[in-house]
Each structure stands twice: as C-alpha cells, then as structure tokens.
Amino acid sequence: MPMQPVKHVVIVGGGTAGWLVAAGVGKMYQGRVRVTLIESDDIPTVGVGEATIPTMTAYHKLLEIPEAEVLKATHATFKLGINFKNWGEIGEDYMHAFGQVGRVFWAGEFQHFWRRGRELGLNVSFGDFCLESVAAKRGVFAITENPALNYAFHLDAGLYALYLRNFSEALGVVRHEGKVEHVELDPNTGDILGVRLARGETINGDLFIDCSGFRALLSEGALKTGYENWQHWLPCDSALAVQTGRSGPAVPYTKATAHGSGWQWQIPLQNRVGNGLVYASQFADREWADMTLRENLSGPLRGEPRLIEFVTGRRKLIWNKNCIAMGLASGFLEPLESTSIHMVTSAVIRLLRLFPLRGIQPVVVKEFNRQSKEEAEGIRDFIILHYHATRRDDTPFWNYVRTMPVPDTLQHRIEMFRESGMIYVGGDELFRHNGWSQVMIGQGVIPKIYQPIVDNMPDKEIIEYLNGFKNHVAKSVSTLPPHEQFIKRYCAFE
Template sequence: MDDTGNTAVVIVGGGTAGWMAAAALSRFFSDGRRTITLVESDAIGTVGVGEATIPPLRNFNGMLGIAENDFLRETCGTFKLGIEFVNWGRQGDRYFHPFGEYGQDLHGIAFHQLYLRERARGDCGPIADYSMSTAAAAADRFARPRPDAQSPLGEIRYAFQFDAGLYAAYLRRLAERQGTVRREGRVVHVHRDGESGDVVSVELEDGSRIAGDLFLDCSGFRGLLIEEELGTGYEDWSRWLPMDRALAMPSADTGSLNPYTRATAHGAGWQWRIPLQHRTGNGHVFCSSYMERDEAERILREHVEGEPLADPRLLRFTTGMRKRAWVHNVVALGLSSGFIEPLESTAIHLVQNGIQRLFALFPDKRIDPLERDEYNRGMRELYEDVRDFVILHYKATQRDDTAFWRYVRDMEVPETLVRKMKLWQLHGRVFRENAELFALPSWVAVMLGQNVWPDRHDPIADTLDPDKVAGAMAQMRRSYRAAAERLPTQEAFLRQAGAWHAEDAIPRVQTGAPA
C-alpha cells in the first residue's frame, strides 16, 4: 500500500464469493481512496456454492441495503425454516433441525432440560412439537416473525433457498453500480515483489497487468493466488468427513414448495432436495471410496422428484481448509479458503464471515502481521466449529447396514467434539465457546434427532414444580400448532409480498451444489 493510504483492491474470480466481496467492498470502501476491481473469465466455469443458506445471510443482505422481497424475486428464492433429516440416526428415522429456539426457558433453566425431565415422567411428545419454525415447516406454511412478543410467530427464524448463479448476477449489477470495475480475462501470471513477497499485480492473457495492494482470491478450489502462487498448504479433514464427490441435478417444480431443505441419507452419502420458485435443486453427496459414480447417479435419479432438467454434474472436492486464509497481501474467500461439505448449508456463511472479518481488520497503508494473524485465528475457529458440527451427524448414527456407516460411526473424531459429546451424554449439557456458529438448539436437534439421549437431565430442572412445567409445555405445544395452521402457504406468502419471480422471465437452469 502506498504512503497516501490509497488502496487498490483486486478480486481474482467472480461467482458467489467474488461478487459478494465486490458488492460489500464497493458499498463501504469505494470512497475515492480505494478502488475495487474484479477479474474473471467467461471461459472459466464457476461452482455454484449455494442454494441453501442459514439465517445470518439476512444480515449481510441488509448491510448491502438489499430489500428482501426484491432479492427473493431476482433469485427465484424461497424461505427456509430449517433442514429435514431422513435416515440419519437409523433407517426410517426422520427429524427436523429448525432455526430458532425450542420452547421457552423457565426461570433460567434451558427448555430442553425441562423436556428431558418431562419425557422421563411420561409422554410429552417429540421435542419438535415445541418449535414454531418446525410447526410451520411441518404444515408447509410460512410467515415472517411478528414483533408482538406474546405471539408464537415472534419465534420464527428463517433463511433462504435460492439460485446461486442468479444471486451472483444480482450482486454483480449492484457492485458495478457502486463503482466496481470488472475486467474480463484469464490470469496467466502473478507478479510478486522480490523483497517482500507480496503480490503486486496479475497479468491477463492479453498482456495487460492489474496492479493492487490487497488481493482477494475467489478463484475456487484451485486457489490461484493463495495456493498455486503462495503455496499456503491445505489441511485435509477427509478422515472425519470422507465425502469427496457430489452429483448435482435440477428437476422440474413438483408444486411442493416446502419451506425447508431435505437431506436424505443413502448407503454412502446423502441426497439434498431444495425447492426454488422455478425448479428443484437436487444432488447426491457421496464418498468415492465406498460408492462408484454410476451407483451414486442411479440412486440420485431414482429418488429425484419431478422431471430432470439436465444431466448430473460431477463436483470433486476434499473437505478441509487452507492452513492460513490470509498470507502476505492475499486473502482467500469461498472455495479458495476451504470447503466443508454442504450438509448444514454453511458455505455462503463462511464467505460472509470472511468478508465481515476483513472489514473489521481492514489494513491501512501496510498490513500488520498481528491483524493478519487475528484474521487467520478467527477463521480457523469458525471452520473448526462448523467441521465438528457436521462430523456429529455422521458420528451420532446407529446405522450399520453399509461399510460407510460403520466407518463413520466408529471413527475417532476431534477432541473438541469428543468433549462436547461426553458432556451431553452425562446431563444433556452443551457449552459453546468463542461465539460458535451453531447455538444450543442446533446441538439439541441433532443429538435427540439421532437418538443420542443423555443418561439423565440436569438436576437443576428438578427445582421446578413438575405440574406447572407440564402445564406450560402443553400450552406451548398447542400455541405453536394453532399458530402454524393460520399461516399462508409459502407460495401464497411470496406472491402476496411481491417476491414471486416474473412468470415470463424464468432463468436458465443452474446446477450448483447447496451451500
């Protein structure tokens, strides 16, 4: 960076990650002292990194000034209240991981502890009965939460399901209006400073050079700057998350516009189903050590709802992360930074968090190693947090019908996850550290959904009057069910809100994997 404080930011690669970064940077940093340039080539395909998301994306869109109804209309988006898991604990099992809380804590005691106590006393139904988001999803209905604190609808939490290609295009239009300059071309050479080792420019096929002070690597799995040029190194997590292939295939809309994503476990992997306004996203994530591609494709085709709109597209990946996301003056975002399989829809959030963390540590004139190290520390904590939560879904299984499920059931897992599972087993306790992404209800949903019941509940729950607790729980159960029945269907809500796509402007098919 020069002595005047002027900063040239160069983003290498477009797609979802590149245009998210460009839209955010050009909104807040395009002030005459900083320029934003994005380099991408139409000749290079992009991996669709997301069709399903988690609730924090609402904050990111809001930060960019994006109106939610406009966003949904432009991306053929739908609302997502959580994820339905099929065949994960045992074949035939089905449970829902909702956004939002379970029930209401009483006198500071976590609701799930009261639920565990009541379950030991008698039949109080599944814990899913005590979630507003789950009740709405089960009824295939939706409404935004209401500000009235007395209404159960105030407890609804939601994210989105959308066409990732359309989202990138939408953000590109926004970024270019805000001053981002797009340069078409393939990067053929990277020039570095002989003394510092920093990247000073990237050279395109036509011989032109684009100089910069700060470079964002959004080039996908290859990591053109962070890996091919800087040789950062990759930390392989496939011993815990052995999935390494995904087949993505869109299908025609079947009319079932469910406000949730479905993840159905098969013999050596799982299948996603994501309903959008104009089509349904489908795919089969599998482990090539336990299943051949032909078998994976056969299973996918047999279970797809609706007529296929394209042949399956194969994606190859290795779960893990770069050893450092920020090296010299290069920050990796998206697939360049790492990849955790899409089971809990976290890929776009990892991009979002990387951008927001960069904002908090944005360099001035020169890059201080302390701030760079802080960025890397925070990103590692986030990746490891997501990693452990996704591993839990495999480790917490009772399936033994295939070699794959026996392997993941019996494998050794990171010590951080071992500790959480042991604490849960004793008294159903979950302790979150370092502002982890997945809150208590998420751990409760997966543990109980996959039949991991603690030995007993927290003894503090015994301090409350059991009859009063039972009465309060019964009232919660009734109110959630009654509130859900009054809601409109998702399609009706989208149309009423003006968030439905134009009938004569259905976009071309995208085949990306879910985030």
C-alpha cells in the same frame, strides 16, 4: 519498512464469493478504496450453493439490499431449516430448524425440561416446541411480527451472482473479463504485486482476494499456502448435481436424505429444484451415485448430473501475505448445513472490521486467521456430528463414520450432552445451543440425566408448562398462510 495503505482491492473470481466480497467492500468502503473484480467467461462458476442460513438476511440488511427485490431476482423460496431423513437410523427423521426450541430459563436450557417431561410420560418430539420446525413441517410461512420466524432462503446461485454484480457495479466496482495466467510476486517480500491476464494486461493491487474457486489460484497456486485435509473425518469427496422441474409445492426447508454411502440434497426454488448426491468415492462409485440420485428425484430431469470433486479441509492460512482466500478457495465443508455462503459473508464482515486501510499489520492478520480457524473448526465438528452420531450399520460407509475417532472438541461435546444434557458454546461459534441440541437429539443422543434444578418445578407444573408451550406453538403457526401463497404476495418472479 513503512506500511503500505490499502487503496486498491483486487478480487480474482466472480462466483458467489467474488461478488459477495465486491458488494461488501464496495458498499462499506465506497470512495475510499478502489475495488476491481476479474472473472473469466471461459471458466464456469461451480454452479451450486443455493441453500443459505439466516445470517444471509443480516448481510442483506448491512448492504441495504431490498429483500423482496433480491428474492424475486433469484427465484427464491424461504427456508426454515433442514429436514434430515435416515441419519440416526433408516426411517427416522428430524428437523434442524433455525429458531429457538422452547424457552431458556436461568436454571438451564430447555432440553432439561423436555427430558424431565419424557420421564413423566410426555411423549412429545423436541421439534414440537419450535415455531420454525412446526411451520416448516406444515409448509406454512409468512414474515410477520407475531409469530416472528427466523428464516433464510433457497436461491438460484447464478442469478444471485448476477444480482450482486449489478449491485456492485452500481457502487463503482470495476469488472474485468479475462483469464488470470500469471501471478507476479515481489521477490523481496513474497507479496502479490499483480495478476497478468491472458490478453497481456497486468492488474496491480494492494490487497488481493482469492475467490477463484477450488483452483485457489493466488493463495495456493502462487503463495503455496498449504491445505489441512479433513477427509479422515468427512470422507465424502464427490457430488453429482442436477436440476429438476418441480413436482409439487415448494416446501420451506432443505431436504438432506442419507443413503448408503452419502446423502442427497433437495433445494426447492420457485421454478425448479436443485438436487445433488454427495458421496464418498472410497465407498461407492459414480454408477451407484448416479443410480441412487435418479431413483430419488421427484421432478423431471433438466440436463444430466454433473460431477464435482472436492477435498474437505481448509487452507492453512486464510490470510497469507497480502492475499485473503474466500469461498471455495479458502477450503470446503460439504453443504450439509448450508454453511459455505455464510462463511463468505462472515469473512467479509471480518475483513470490513479489520480492514487494513492504513496498511497490513501482522497482528491483525494473525487475529483474522485465528477467528477464521475457530469458525471453521466449530462448523466442521457440527457437520461431523451428523455422521458420527448414528446407529446405522448397514454399509461400510456408516460403519466407518460411526466408529471413527472424531476431534477431541467434538468427542467432549457429545459426552457432555449424553452424560449431563449440557452444551457449552464459545462466543463466536456459529451453531448455538438450539442447533447442537436439535441435532444431538435428532440423531438419537439423548441425555442420560437432566439438571436437578428442574426439580424445583413440581411435576404437574412441568407437564402443564410443556403442554401449554406446545399448544402455543401450534396455535401461532396455525395463523400462517401456505408458503407458496406468501411467495406469490411477496416475491414471485413471474
């Protein structure tokens, strides 16, 4: 059978995912592909998802979205990393910052030099060698050439979807408001032919993007793609989310604080704070979650906490037939490392690169699915690491995650790091050496040895080098203004 060229893309769902896809395809295939987005005013978006990672800046550049404009429109603040408190042990904390820690030598990564320095009596935290980590802790930020900080944003999810909607519609994306009630399949091929709205209208298309959120209307509801459940590794399945007013200056980082049977996020925006408690319902009930959340909020409540339930895992095929699942429809990993929105943008870029303009080729679908699986599994392992590499034994929850078997890929990584100080990452993995080493060390996985090549540097030189680098970081950061001062100058919304 001849291939059908893809001329009309139909996106179902107008949350952050739907509009990110519409903006990406609308911009890059403008004039060559029709883009239609369907969303229902009666079905709210998930309403959370406000912390991002630095790849967001690259997506905006690709789409030529003016940064200051989108930050102003979404009441955004800057983010240099995530502060993890009480994860390794109660009372400990560390920063997983977005930047480079120390410098990478041909001889080995920086952790080996840091490890040797410790042995020589230099008691300096790993994060003190990272610009972003030190700037975050001091609450300073600026976009400058020197020092150049790697950053992301905290933004208002509802306002962001609205911004992207206006952006997409200006590119010619057509929005239909209405509830999809029926998905029509081709009886011969099983492909999706069209979606029927409650008011009776049917919208046909060549390629469908399922951005309908946890419902996964097309990929699961119609195509029965199947779901791989990862709850045995990531037992949290519920979140209570609530907004509060501000109680102090917005810090340039996300806070992730571990509690007895879960953890809490705090995401500062210019005008409010997004909060939530993620927990495992098999270890704690809603009453505990509600109480724990309220006890640990700093500003005045804005509304009542809202329960969101989820199943951690992923759709078995992200691209199935002529339908691609993106956003929550494709699966869910808890927001511990703020990766969900990134996974949408990375899926869009994958689609833009492999776009089936001349028709859907099975080999391309297979490659798309292979890349999606590899990406999700790498992120999954990274998130599991935060739970598993703990010394906490104060509750059944922590005893479970500390002692549970983890994926072989992760087990190998932890052992490699603990025994040899080495980390290997695959070419397409999101988290690189800097991320893995900061979280391993932050969680208390300290390499037993350093690579012997470090001994090529005399002890005195190592100490001088480490002290010099730390002082250089501190000096560079001392030139930066307070975070809020920079926001006022660059992207304040009022």
